[in-house]
Amino acid sequence: MTDNGSENFVQAIGLGKRVVTGEGELVLLDGINFSIAAGTSVAILGASGSGKTTLLGLLAGLDVPTSGSILIDGTELGTLDEDGRALLRAGLVGFVFQSFQLLNGLTALENVMMPLELAGEPQARKVASALLERVGLGKRLNHYPNQLSGGEQQRCAIARAFAARPKLLFADEPTGNLDQKTGRRIIELLFEINREQGTTLIMATHDEQLASHCDRRLLVDGGRLVDGQAD
Amino acid sequence: MAEGWSMARQTEAMHPGKQSMKNLFAMSTRMLWRDWRGGELRILAIALVIAVTSVTSVGFFIDRVQQGMDQQASELIAADLVVSSASPVAGDRSDRAEALGLEIAETTSFRSVIIAGDQPKLVEAKAVSEHYPLRGALSISDALFGEEYQVETVPAPGEAWAEPKLFQELGLSPGDRVTLGEVTLTLTHILTYEPDRGGDFFSVAPRLLFNIGNLDATGLVQTGSLIRYHLLLGGEPARIRDYADWLDRNPREGERLLTVEGGRPELRNALERARSFLGLAALVSVLLAGVAVATAARRFSQRHLDTSAIMRCMGATQNSISLLFLLEMLWLALLASTLGVLLGYFAQIVIAQIMDQLLITALPQPSLKPLLLGYVTGIILLIGFAMPPLLALKRVPPLRVLRKDIAGTGASSWLFTLGVLVSMGVLLYWQTQDPELVVYMLSGIVLTLLLLAVCARLLIASLNSIRGSVGVAWRFGLANIARRPSGSVMQIVAFGLGIMVLLLLSTVRNDLLDDWQRWACPAEAAVERLDLPDDLVFPILLRADLPLPALPVVGGRAAEELLVGGGRAVLVNGGDGRVVGRPDPDLPELRSLDHVFPPLAAAVRGARRLDRHRDGLTIAHDLELDHVVRARAAAPLPATAPPRAQRGRGRRAPAGDSGSECSRSCRRRRAHERNRWSC
Numbered sequence: 075m076t077d078n079g080s081e082n083f084v085q086a087i088g089l090g091k092r093v094v095t096g097e098g099e100l101v102l103l104d105g106i107n108f109s110i111a112a113g114t115s116v117a118i119l120g121a122s123g124s125g126k127t128t129l130l131g132l133l134a135g136l137d138v139p140t141s142g143s144i145l146i147d148g149t150e151l152g153t154l155d156e157d158g159r160a161l162l163r164a165g166l167v168g169f170v171f172q173s174f175q176l177l178n179g180l181t182a183l184e185n186v187m188m189p190l191e192l193a194g195e196p197q198a199r200k201v202a203s204a205l206l207e208r209v210g211l212g213k214r215l216n217h218y219p220n221q222l223s224g225g226e227q228q229r230c231a232i233a234r235a236f237a238a239r240p241k242l243l244f245a246d247e248p249t250g251n252l253d254q255k256t257g258r259r260i261i262e263l264l265f266e267i268n269r270e271q272g273t274t275l276i277m278a279t280h281d282e283q284l285a286s287h288c289d290r291r292l293l294v295d296g297g298r299l300v301d302g303q304a305d
Numbered sequence: 306m307a308e309g310w311s312m313a314r315q316t317e318a319m320h321p322g323k324q325s326m327k328n329l330f331a332m333s334t335r336m337l338w339r340d341w342r343g344g345e346l347r348i349l350a351i352a353l354v355i356a357v358t359s360v361t362s363v364g365f366f367i368d369r370v371q372q373g374m375d376q377q378a379s380e381l382i383a384a385d386l387v388v389s390s391a392s393p394v395a396g397d398r399s400d401r402a403e404a405l406g407l408e409i410a411e412t413t414s415f416r417s418v419i420i421a422g423d424q425p426k427l428v429e430a431k432a433v434s435e436h437y438p439l440r441g442a443l444s445i446s447d448a449l450f451g452e453e454y455q456v457e458t459v460p461a462p463g464e465a466w467a468e469p470k471l472f473q474e475l476g477l478s479p480g481d482r483v484t485l486g487e488v489t490l491t492l493t494h495i496l497t498y499e500p501d502r503g504g505d506f507f508s509v510a511p512r513l514l515f516n517i518g519n520l521d522a523t524g525l526v527q528t529g530s531l532i533r534y535h536l537l538l539g540g541e542p543a544r545i546r547d548y549a550d551w552l553d554r555n556p557r558e559g560e561r562l563l564t565v566e567g568g569r570p571e572l573r574n575a576l577e578r579a580r581s582f583l584g585l586a587a588l589v590s591v592l593l594a595g596v597a598v599a600t601a602a603r604r605f606s607q608r609h610l611d612t613s614a615i616m617r618c619m620g621a622t623q624n625s626i627s628l629l630f631l632l633e634m635l636w637l638a639l640l641a642s643t644l645g646v647l648l649g650y651f652a653q654i655v656i657a658q659i660m661d662q663l664l665i666t667a668l669p670q671p672s673l674k675p676l677l678l679g680y681v682t683g684i685i686l687l688i689g690f691a692m693p694p695l696l697a698l699k700r701v702p703p704l705r706v707l708r709k710d711i712a713g714t715g716a717s718s719w720l721f722t723l724g725v726l727v728s729m730g731v732l733l734y735w736q737t738q739d740p741e742l743v744v745y746m747l748s749g750i751v752l753t754l755l756l757l758a759v760c761a762r763l764l765i766a767s768l769n770s771i772r773g774s775v776g777v778a779w780r781f782g783l784a785n786i787a788r789r790p791s792g793s794v795m796q797i798v799a800f801g802l803g804i805m806v807l808l809l810l811s812t813v814r815n816d817l818l819d820d821w822q823r824w825a826c827p828a829e830a831a832v833e834r835l836d837l838p839d840d841l842v843f844p845i846l847l848r849a850d851l852p853l854p855a856l857p858v859v860g861g862r863a864a865e866e867l868l869v870g871g872g873r874a875v876l877v878n879g880g881d882g883r884v885v886g887r888p889d890p891d892l893p894e895l896r897s898l899d900h901v902f903p904p905l906a907a908a909v910r911g912a913r914r915l916d917r918h919r920d921g922l923t924i925a926h927d928l929e930l931d932h933v934v935r936a937r938a939a940a941p942l943p944a945t946a947p948p949r950a951q952r953g954r955g956r957r958a959p960a961g962d963s964g965s966e967c968s969r970s971c972r973r974r975r976a977h978e979r980n981r982w983s984c
Contacts, residue, residue: 127707127708130707131704131707131708134618136618136702136703136704136706136707137702137704156623157622157623157624160617160620160621160622160623160703161620161622162620163618163619163620164619164620164621165620167618167620169618169706171706171707173709175611175615175706177611177612177615178343179339179340179342179343179345179612180339184335184339188615188616188619189619189620191328191331191332191335192328192332192616192619192620192621192625193620194325194328238619246707
């Protein structure tokens with residue numbers, strides 16, 4: 075990580091997000107600045123309502139900021155339209171969600187195959203099977219999400235997130251819906267595969283212990299970055 | 306670590322952002338299977354299958370009947386084209402036909418009286434040339450009720466063939482001689498079938514067929530004789546068209562062109578109306594299926610909000626998502642349409658078997674045209690009714706993966722309405738080819754939609770006022786309805802339209818059948834309308850497309866006889882065989898006619914001559930044109946009513962019993978006329 079591109083793989087410059095409500099303007103994020111080097115793992119820490127999920131959504135290009143800019147791998151998201159941001163995410167970004175976000179009509183295998191199919195991977199089934207084997211669901215390939223436990227669903231979601239070999243992985247409270255023991259195993263798995271693939275991990279969490287697994291912490295409070303501003 | 310995982314690690318390039326058509330095609334088929342397995346598509350598929358089945362079953366059946374008519378149409382005029390004239394057909398007509406390499410035959414028809422021994426008998430005489438008929442074949446037998454067989458010749462000079470009725474009524478046998486005008490002809494065979502006889506509609510008397518070489522010798526062809534000359538032509542369709550075009554460019558007064566398409570217009574009219582009615586009934590079921598499709602598609606769309614959001618997260622563009630769902634629906638439409646077409650094919654076999662007992666003996670196999678109708682119906686239905694909510698899926702924001710409350714904008718009501726109207730408009734026009742009807746029907750749909758939407762809005766608005774006074778469960782349910790008013794309105798409108806269509810279908814079903822029956826059996830309808838007493842039945846059959854001043858009348862106890870005269874009125878009742886000259890104004894039948902239909906009585910009184918024949922016919926000749934026009938204008942039947950019942954042999958049905966009697970008479974007639982197009 076010596077070149078500038080690797081040093082500033084993800085950059086937020088003066089990032090702000092405001093929404094207009096019936097009771098006036100609401101500031102969700104304000105003046106956020108940071109940069110993240112490729113291959114590192116970063117925890118965005120903060121209490122509920124502090125703005126960490128909003129920040130995650132902006133960084134992933136799922137939402138647009140009202141001020142400031144975001145650069146991912148040298149591409150400024152503000153210059154891209156909705157479809158442009160989608161195309162940037164394709165193959166570059168993976169997601170792990172608190173509520174797993176598996177599609178109930180699809181089996182575990184089909185859920186993992188989806189990003190591969192979208193990317194046109196000809197051996198999607200084989201690759202997805204191997205990934206599910208890797209996360210310990212080799213015998214649950216044809217089970218539907220509602221036939222899996224919470225931990226198994228999150229394992230499946232992790233396999234799906236890594237299926238397209240993303241350079242950047244966003245995780246939103248990945249253990250939020252799991253008990254402590256299961257959560258610990260999931261985090262171990264997440265970081266293990268993350269290291270194997272050399273993925274840059276940005277994880278939103280309120281769990282200090284979970285954040286301690288990361289290389290770096292960004293503390294958000296009241297829409298402002300109060301710790302880890304400058305890297 | 307498994308082998309596949311290692312391989313996955315080696316799969317460095319995932320073609321980021323590349324969603325090729327090939328990839329989307331493959332993915333859409335997988336999505337179809339997955340959604341089908343999940344039960345998401347069943348209602349959509351069932352609705353499509355029902356719609357396509359109803360449309361194609363009608364389409365296949367009508368196609369078979371039309372094909373059958375086309376096959377027999379040439380036979381009905383005994384040629385591919387006929388030039389008909391009241392004077393001898395000009396020589397340049399046959400010269401041109403010869404130049405184009407067309408086959409030619411000639412016939413000359415007139416009505417006259419033959420003498421057999423000392424018995425006179427009115428006959429429909431027809432002189433025919435070699436090669437007649439060019440299409441179809443004559444059938445004869447060697448003895449009355451003997452075995453009939455087809456022949457490719459015409460009567461030799463000096464010979465004649467006649468229908469069984471002539472032999473029966475005059476007590477003749479093959480080999481007997483009859484005198485026609487100044488020529489004596491030997492009756493050699495019984496004529497059992499003549500292709501262009503025209504279903505006896507214009508037949509007053511039995512046919513006498515003889516060689517055209519004897520025509521001049523009869524001495525009956527004189528100035529002022531009521532004779533019809535026909536030049537029959539046959540050949541390749543392109544040359545026939547060329548010839549018809551040439552005739553158009555070189556018209557002659559008094560000449561008419563009889564085409565295959567114009568053969569048996571009354572049958573074509575009835576069939577066309579049947580096709581329209583059945584087609585419209587099928588379209589009502591299509592509309593009903595459309596409502597089901599729209600409702601199911603809306604539910605499908607709601608259940609795929611997450612799918613769309615996750616796919617957007619994974620890099621799918623809006624167009625990719627639209628295309629993906631469009632392709633999935635296209636495969637569904639094709640599969641459902643295929644099943645619908647197959648069911649439609651089998652359904653028409655059942656329909657044909659049922660109808661075979663009433664109408665026609667052997668129908669040809671259907672063509673592939675209804676297949677296209679089925680597939681297009683399926684696809685249009687799905688696009689028109691299902692695509693608006695499905696297209697809204699592309700607008701689901703990817704942020705929904707983090708915030709469930711974000712659902713994006715739903716299907717536009719205007720887009721939905723437009724989709725429904727355009728798809729129904731296209732299908733309606735295709736089915737009816739009647740822009741006026743399309744406008745009426747679409748206007749009805751729009752009005753219904755508007756009315757339902759306004760009522761639904763008012764209902765939803767009124768819910769807030771009662772929420773405080775009901776229990777928790779009700780409050781929760783009402784709040785759900787009121788929270789998304791547009792969606793609720795759309796659902797109410799969809800259900801309302803569905804119920805309206807169901808009611809419409811049940812209401813018009815009987816009307817459609819009654820109307821069809823009226824058109825198919827107009828004489829009985831006329832009897833019913835005139836409310837005539839049982840012993841005085843005057844179904845008055847006036848048709849705009851009959852040559853003036855044809856005025857067929859059936860009446861009284863001789864209604865079992867038929868009664869049409871080209872260029873004259875024929876009043877049927879008892880007769881004693883005297884020629885009475887000008888009509889006696891006090892004739893009992895005219896007094897009766899005064900009672901029933903004064904304009905017609907006036908027309909008959911204005912006739913120059915009234916012949917009363919021993920066989921029960923009374924014929925009024927040479928009516929005055931203005932009388933006829935007035936009678937026709939006052940006729941109680943629609944001007945285009947296809948005549949049908951003139952050939953019935955039994956007493957007419959009393960008023961109020963037309964429907965059942967019609968069916969019975971149709972069946973009786975059919976039994977007499979196997980393999981002919983009747984009823």
